[in-house]
Structures are given as structure tokens and as C-alpha cells.
Amino acid sequence: MAQMTMIEAIREAHDVAMAADKRVVVYGEDVGYFGGVFRCTAGLQEKFGKSRCFDTPINEAGIVGTAIGMAAYGLKPVIEIQFADYVYPAYDQIVSEAARLRHRSNADFTCPIVIRMPTGGGIFGGQTHSQSPEALFTHVSGLKVVMPSNPKDAKGLLLAAIEDPDPVIFLEPKRLYNGPFDGHHDRPIVSWKKHPLGDVPDGDDLVPLGKAAVRRVGADVTVLAYGTMVYVAEAAVQETGVDAEILDLRTLMPLDLEAIVASVKKTGRCVIVHEATRTSGFGAELMSLVQEACFYHLEAPMIRVTGWDTPYPHAQEWEYFPGPGRVGEAFKKVMED
Amino acid sequence: MTSDIRPLSLNVPEPGCRPGDTPDFSDFEIPRAGLVPRPAVNVDPDEIRDMAFSIVRVLNKKGEAVGEWADSLTNDELRVGLRHMMTLRTFDIRMMNAQRQGKTSFYMQHLGEEAVSCAFSRAMQPGDMNFPTYRQAGLLIARDYPMLTMMNQIYSNAEDPLHGRQLPIMYSSKEHGFFSISGNLGTQFVQAVGWAMASAISGDTKIAAGWIGDGSTAESDFHAAMVFASTYKAPVVLNIVNNQWAISTFQGIARGGVGTFAARGHGFGIASIRVDGNDYLAVHAVAKWACERARLGFGPTLIEHVTYRAGGHSTSDDPSAYRSKSEAAAWPLGDPLERLKQHLITIGEWSEERHKQAEAEIHDEVVSLQKTAEAVGTLAVGKTPSPRDMFEGVYETMPPHLVKQRQEAGF
Known part of the structure; x- marks a missing residue:
């Protein structure tokens, strides 16, 4: 075990996977010599050589398109899109190619690639360094979608994603890279160094895809969250005293519906929190699924707390970001109904 | 100064010939066969810049094979090549008719372009990988992929290897070096580069070939493929099949102001060659050169196959609505099948009688396979997935x- 930041844990997962399997190659913009703008691939080129960890031209369609070709050859590319906001030029390669290759070729060709991308706001990144595009990927058949919320999961889930036989979109909440941010931007930064989930096991322990984690056991309301919102929900619990059960979904596709349904049936109430825009967001899917499975157990209408349906603003970041104040209000409302 | 400024107007290129016009290819410069020299396979791309504006041709008007690019194939191999092209053409005719009879939803034929995929396929080696478009079934035919399996997929019957999930002609066969066709345009071009990079990363000796049409070179994926191929010196052959038409849009819309599609390679420092796509011998010789160059680690080659789509884009369009009906007949590079046949006759290795006999054999074989496939089922009747x-x-x-x-x- 070692105490790590999420960046160090992600780097460590690459290191373990590259050492164990020669087929694992790592590349992207600024990923090689420099080790990534967030340092998630630091030292890998030096350790494994330039043909297994290298810089690419600034061309996301090229990064993903070449990875698909490499996977068809038999390699396991783990590629970085520098910010999730930059993934759109590669969307055709992801949606029309990576996601469908197995199905359309009847597994003659498959696509075991991992596409990592820093996600979410909280760093004054404005509209092009803050987005949470998870719903654009959960909507696509053939993709798996993962978002870890802590160093331990980041390493274990990334190792599981690399081992997975299908394409995985791996979204890294960048505001969590250095500490468990709870939305209180005006308070001192908290580090992973003393957090229990910053204690990362050595070796190649996986965290299986498709399994949620209960971050807090509670009786009053189920909170469905992932990424940064897990800590925002924890802060809202402390500030309101509502005895919420917090589920960290970890994998959005495939989703751990069983864990969700068990919790909502127990509490009878549900608040869904995500940073992405609301309309057609993943919260809409969660709400539909809970309604279908738990309607007769619900004692109050479900509530979504999300980013607003606007582009991610720069100066108004904290009015956009669904912080503990807004989540706490939702707790109170769902308990009053 | 200000008096010289007039309102701007948009330049929208037009083809030389639309329905009702008389086709005129007099502006189309065709160098005589044998004129273009064959450089060493390790040539510096800068030294062969002129090859992007000329056309490598082997067969002359008399049906003789001339120049430095001749003699890449034996006479036996040429007869095999002719048979492949005849088979593909017969296969296409039968499947076009099957579509009209409602036995499948959709078909795309190769009429006039048979030499490109049939000849190229023979220059590759087992283990190499093509990333084709929907108009390279010759790659499969020339590697003896079972036509029955192709038909089963076209009919989406219970024996369809892709279980009815993919469109009729979007084949996939790793075993035959044929990557799964998507149906999206251009995406495969950069995937081919990735496959070739993987071969280099793995210290392998295999190469990849990417395929794209003239129209789809306008896609961003074309640029992505070129820059990645250039940067990593990937062992890949990048083929542009310029068949003059992208559905109803003439090649000038995608080409824009540059002289040729092959010339796009110059900005990337990629060896770029134009070849007579209707000349089986020329396509094979250039393909062999480019494959060898890639395999020996000298990097990528961009090949523009200059050909003509003599049929419609697919079973869903009528070319007479957008181009002259006589344009195909006026196409100055002729018909690839006819040209190889004449060459073999000229050198005394073939005859009209043998040709007729081969035609009959191929027809019988294709019809027989078609009956077998239809006995399993078609999209309309019988066993479906x-x-x-x-x-x-x-x-x-x-x-x-x-x-x-x-x-x-x-x-």
C-alpha cells in the first residue's frame, strides 16, 4: 500500500499494465517525453521506450483511429485525450468504429482500447476545459463508461479497463486529481495524502467494472453520484444532517442497477447529482431506471441536481457547479415531500 | 485602388460534362505507356515529385507491356488476374440483378474498376491487412475468399458470416487480410495507419494498405491518416481510388485547386504516385513497389489509382441523372478487363475462344453458387439470422x- 494522489495512481496503473503486457501502448498529446499535461504518464516513456509511450500530432480522430487499427492488429492501446472537451473530433471514430467493430464483424475484429480523458470543472477551465460528456458515451451501444472518484478506484478501475475486451471511456474528474474536492472552493485544498481512499494497493488488484460502491450508509435518502459529486454529497450530508446513503456509481455502463434499486427500496427517496448539463443527461436515465424499478417504494418525487443547461461558464463557475448548497437544498426538499 | 474592388463571388467547380453534353476528355493528360521511370524503392519522396502529376502506365495501345514497370507478373499470373476480374464482373452482374429481384436490399458494383483491387491484392502477402472501402471486393476474390460466403452475406441469410448485422457488401475477413468495412467514409484510412504502426511497434514485418475514394479524401480522417503516416513513417500503402465520381459529385469538388489527389502527399513528405487504374499490370507493379518500400522500412506511399466508375454509385442511384450516358464509353483509359485480355492475346497467351470458354465456366460457377446461397435463403425468403x-x-x-x-x- 502507498498513499497516492489520483494522478500517481493512474500513472501507477499504466506502469503495472505496461510491465505485465507488452501489447499495452500509451500515447496522446504531450503524453510521451513530458508525461502528460496532468503528469498521468510521467516517466513511462523513459521506462518503457519511445515505441510504447509517445507523443502524437494534435489530432484526436487520428489518436483514436490509429488505436482502433492497433487493436485490430492485437495491441491494447491506452490513449489520452488531453481534455474531455477535445474528444469531439474523435467522436465518429469512437461511435461508428470502436463501439461497433465487434458487433458488425461478428468478433472477427475487436477493439480493446481505453480512452482516458480529464473531465469536469472546478479549475476555471471555462467552456473548453470543464465539460462532462459521459451521457454522449453511455448513449452509444458497445462502449463502457467509467468514472473513478478516488486514487484507489482510479488505479483498480483503469487496470480493469485495460484488461477489458471492449472499448472503455475512462473519465477522470480532474478536480479530484490532487484531493477529494467537496465543492467548497473557498476553503483550503484537501489532499489525498491522509484520505483512506488515497491508500492504494500495490500490484495489479482490479476494481471490477459495473460495480457501484456505497460511500456512506444511510436511511433517509439514496444519493446517486459519481466523480466529484460524491464529495459534494458528503459535504451536503454534514451540513444538513440528512442521513443519506451515498452510492458512488463508478461505472455508468454497464450500470450496477441492482445496488441502486436495493438502496432506493430501502430509503424510499432518491436524489441524483451530476455536474453535466441536465437535459438528456445521465441523470435522466437514472431517474427512468429508478422509476421503472422502484415506483411503489418512492415516498417523494426524485430530484436531479446538475449543471445548468448552459455552456460551462468561466467567471460564473461556482454558480454553475452543483455545490453542497444546492445538493443540501435537494435533500431538504426530498425529505419534506 | 478602391475602384478595383467588386462584390466577391463563390467558386463552385463544375464537371466538364453533364447529361446531354458530349463528353470531352481532351484536357485529361495521359502520358504514353512506358514513359514514367521506375525509381528505387528507397527513393527520397522529393526526387519523385513529378510522379504525382504523371501516370504510370504499362499497356500501350497495341496491347504491349512496355517500360520499366513491365514484367512484374508471369503470363500464368496474368491469366489468373484476368480470371479474377472476369469473376468479379460476373459476380457483380448477378448480384445487381439479385438486388433488382428483391433478394437483397442493396448492392455496389465495381464495373470499370476491377483492376485496382484485383491487381493490388496480388502484391500483398499473407498476414498483411487491407482497410478497404465498399468497392474493393477484388481484394477478396483475388485471395480466394469463398464467393458463397459473400453471397450469403449479401442475402443476409442464415449462413451470413456477420449474422445479418451488417449491410450486404460490408465484408470482414481477418483471415484474408480484409478489415471489417464500416460504411462510414474515410474512417478506415487512419485505422490502416494505426495497424501499420502496431506492426512497427511489435517489430513485425507485416504491412497495411488503406483505401479511400476521391470524394472521401475531403474527410478530416484523410488528413489524420497522412499526418500520422508521415510522422511515424508507418509501413502502409495509402490508396486513393479516383473513379471520377462521388455519387453525383465530380472529383473536382473534393480535389479543389490542387492538380491531382496524389499531390496531396507532397505536403507530408510521402512518396506519391499516380497509376493507370485500368491497367492491371501497372497497378500490380506500383503496388508491388509500394509494398516493398513499406516492408523494408522506407515508409508510406500514397497511390492515386486513376480509373472510372462505369456504373452507378450503388443500386440506389441512376447516373444518367447527373452525367452523360456516353461518358463511360468516352473514358480514355478504356476497360481494364478488355485491356488485359487484349494484352494476353497480343503476346500469344490467350485467345477469343479461351476467353469465351472462361466466361462460360465463370458464369456457371457463379450461378451454381448463387443457387446454393438462395437455397439457404435471401433477405426476402428462407432462413434468416x-x-x-x-x-x-x-x-x-x-x-x-x-x-x-x-x-x-x-x-
Whole structure:
């Protein structure tokens, strides 16, 4: 075990996977010599050589398109899109190619690639360094979608994603890279160094895809969250005293519906929190699924707390970001109904 | 100064010939066969810049093979090549008719372009990989992929190797070096570069070939493929099949102001060659040169195959609505099948009688296979893939939500 930041844990997962399997190659913009703008691939080129960890031209369609070709050859590319906001030029390669290759070729060709991308706001990144595009990927058949919320999961889930036989979109909440941010931007930064989930096991322990984690056991309301919102929900619990059960979904596709349904049936109430825009967001899917499975157990209408349906603003970041104040209000409302 | 400024106007290029016009290819410069020299395979791309504006041709008007690019094939191999092209043409005719009879939803033929994929295929080696478009079935025919399997897929019957999930002609065969065709345009070009990079990363000796049409070179994926191929010196042959037409849009719309598609390679420092795509010998010789260059580690080659789409884009369009009916006949590079046949006759290695006999044999073989395929089923009648199958293979292991949906659908 070692105490790590999420960046160090992600780097460590690459290191373990590259050492164990020669087929694992790592590349992207600024990923090689420099080790990534967030340092998630630091030292890998030096350790494994330039043909297994290298810089690419600034061309996301090229990064993903070449990875698909490499996977068809038999390699396991783990590629970085520098910010999730930059993934759109590669969307055709992801949606029309990576996601469908197995199905359309009847597994003659498959696509075991991992596409990592820093996600979410909280760093004054404005509209092009803050987005949470998870719903654009959960909507696509053939993709798996993962978002870890802590160093331990980041390493274990990334190792599981690399081992997975299908394409995985791996979204890294960048505001969590250095500490468990709870939305209180005006308070001192908290580090992973003393957090229990910053204690990362050595070796190649996986965290299986498709399994949620209960971050807090509670009786009053189920909170469905992932990424940064897990800590925002924890802060809202402390500030309101509502005895919420917090589920960290970890994998959005495939989703751990069983864990969700068990919790909502127990509490009878549900608040869904995500940073992405609301309309057609993943919260809409969660709400539909809970309604279908738990309607007769619900004692109050479900509530979504999300980013607003606007582009991610720069100066108004904290009015956009669904912080503990807004989540706490939702707790109170769902308990009053 | 200000008095010289007039309102701007938009330049929208037009083809030389639309329905009702007389085709005129007099502006189309065709160098005589044998004129273009064959450089060493390790040549510096800068030294052969002129090859992007000329055309490598081997067969002259008399049907003789001339120049430095001749003699890449034996006479036996040429007869095999002729048979492949004849087979592909017969296959196309039968499948076009089958589509008109309602036995499949859709078909795309190769009429006039048979030499490109049939000849190229013979320059590659087992283990190499093509990333084709939908108009390179010659790559499969020339590697003896079973035509019956192709028909089963075209008919989407119970023996369809892709279980009815993919469109009729979007074949896939790793075993035959043929990457799964997507149907999206241009995406495969950069995937070919990735496959070639993987071969280099792995210290392998295999190479890849990417394929794209003239129209799809306008896609961003074309640029992505070129820059990655250039940067990593990938062992890949990048083929542009310029058949003059992208559905109803003439090649000038994608080409823009540059002289040729091949010239696009110059900005990337990629060896770029134009070849007579209707000359089986020329296509094979250039393909062999480019494959060798890639395999020896000298980097990528961009080949523009200059050809003509003598038929419609697919079974869904009528070319007479956008181009002159006589344009195909006026196309100055002739018909690839006829030209190879004449060459073999000229050198005393073939005859009209043998040709007729081969035609009859091929016809019988294709018809017989077609009967076998139709006995299994077509899209209209007979055994079709199970609806259960559409839920399979989305992921390696079916996730719970798909299991539930399959049950809900009743399969």
C-alpha cells in the first residue's frame, strides 16, 4: 500500500499494465517525453521506450483511429485525450468504429482500447476545459463508461479497463486529481495524502467494472453520484444532517442497477447529482431506471441536481457547479415531500 | 485602388460534362505507356515529385507491356488476374440483378474498376491487412475468399458470416487480410495507419494498405491518416481510388485547386504516385513497389489509382441523372478487363475462344453458387439470422441491461 494522489495512481496503473503486457501502448498529446499535461504518464516513456509511450500530432480522430487499427492488429492501446472537451473530433471514430467493430464483424475484429480523458470543472477551465460528456458515451451501444472518484478506484478501475475486451471511456474528474474536492472552493485544498481512499494497493488488484460502491450508509435518502459529486454529497450530508446513503456509481455502463434499486427500496427517496448539463443527461436515465424499478417504494418525487443547461461558464463557475448548497437544498426538499 | 474592388463571388467547380453534353476528355493528360521511370524503392519522396502529376502506365495501345514497370507478373499470373476480374464482373452482374429481384436490399458494383483491387491484392502477402472501402471486393476474390460466403452475406441469410448485422457488401475477413468495412467514409484510412504502426511497434514485418475514394479524401480522417503516416513513417500503402465520381459529385469538388489527389502527399513528405487504374499490370507493379518500400522500412506511399466508375454509385442511384450516358464509353483509359485480355492475346497467351470458354465456366460457377446461397435463403425468403443475434456481440459478455432487453423483445 502507498498513499497516492489520483494522478500517481493512474500513472501507477499504466506502469503495472505496461510491465505485465507488452501489447499495452500509451500515447496522446504531450503524453510521451513530458508525461502528460496532468503528469498521468510521467516517466513511462523513459521506462518503457519511445515505441510504447509517445507523443502524437494534435489530432484526436487520428489518436483514436490509429488505436482502433492497433487493436485490430492485437495491441491494447491506452490513449489520452488531453481534455474531455477535445474528444469531439474523435467522436465518429469512437461511435461508428470502436463501439461497433465487434458487433458488425461478428468478433472477427475487436477493439480493446481505453480512452482516458480529464473531465469536469472546478479549475476555471471555462467552456473548453470543464465539460462532462459521459451521457454522449453511455448513449452509444458497445462502449463502457467509467468514472473513478478516488486514487484507489482510479488505479483498480483503469487496470480493469485495460484488461477489458471492449472499448472503455475512462473519465477522470480532474478536480479530484490532487484531493477529494467537496465543492467548497473557498476553503483550503484537501489532499489525498491522509484520505483512506488515497491508500492504494500495490500490484495489479482490479476494481471490477459495473460495480457501484456505497460511500456512506444511510436511511433517509439514496444519493446517486459519481466523480466529484460524491464529495459534494458528503459535504451536503454534514451540513444538513440528512442521513443519506451515498452510492458512488463508478461505472455508468454497464450500470450496477441492482445496488441502486436495493438502496432506493430501502430509503424510499432518491436524489441524483451530476455536474453535466441536465437535459438528456445521465441523470435522466437514472431517474427512468429508478422509476421503472422502484415506483411503489418512492415516498417523494426524485430530484436531479446538475449543471445548468448552459455552456460551462468561466467567471460564473461556482454558480454553475452543483455545490453542497444546492445538493443540501435537494435533500431538504426530498425529505419534506 | 478602391475602384478595383467588386462584390466577391463563390467558386463552385463544375464537371466538364453533364447529361446531354458530349463528353470531352481532351484536357485529361495521359502520358504514353512506358514513359514514367521506375525509381528505387528507397527513393527520397522529393526526387519523385513529378510522379504525382504523371501516370504510370504499362499497356500501350497495341496491347504491349512496355517500360520499366513491365514484367512484374508471369503470363500464368496474368491469366489468373484476368480470371479474377472476369469473376468479379460476373459476380457483380448477378448480384445487381439479385438486388433488382428483391433478394437483397442493396448492392455496389465495381464495373470499370476491377483492376485496382484485383491487381493490388496480388502484391500483398499473407498476414498483411487491407482497410478497404465498399468497392474493393477484388481484394477478396483475388485471395480466394469463398464467393458463397459473400453471397450469403449479401442475402443476409442464415449462413451470413456477420449474422445479418451488417449491410450486404460490408465484408470482414481477418483471415484474408480484409478489415471489417464500416460504411462510414474515410474512417478506415487512419485505422490502416494505426495497424501499420502496431506492426512497427511489435517489430513485425507485416504491412497495411488503406483505401479511400476521391470524394472521401475531403474527410478530416484523410488528413489524420497522412499526418500520422508521415510522422511515424508507418509501413502502409495509402490508396486513393479516383473513379471520377462521388455519387453525383465530380472529383473536382473534393480535389479543389490542387492538380491531382496524389499531390496531396507532397505536403507530408510521402512518396506519391499516380497509376493507370485500368491497367492491371501497372497497378500490380506500383503496388508491388509500394509494398516493398513499406516492408523494408522506407515508409508510406500514397497511390492515386486513376480509373472510372462505369456504373452507378450503388443500386440506389441512376447516373444518367447527373452525367452523360456516353461518358463511360468516352473514358480514355478504356476497360481494364478488355485491356488485359487484349494484352494476353497480343503476346500469344490467350485467345477469343479461351476467353469465351472462361466466361462460360465463370458464369456457371457463379450461378451454381448463387443457387446454393438462395437455397439457404435471401433477405426476402428462407432462413434468416435469428433476431436473438442482434443482441449478441455488442460486448464480449452481454451486460444485464441487454439480457433484459432481449427477454423483453421475446428472443
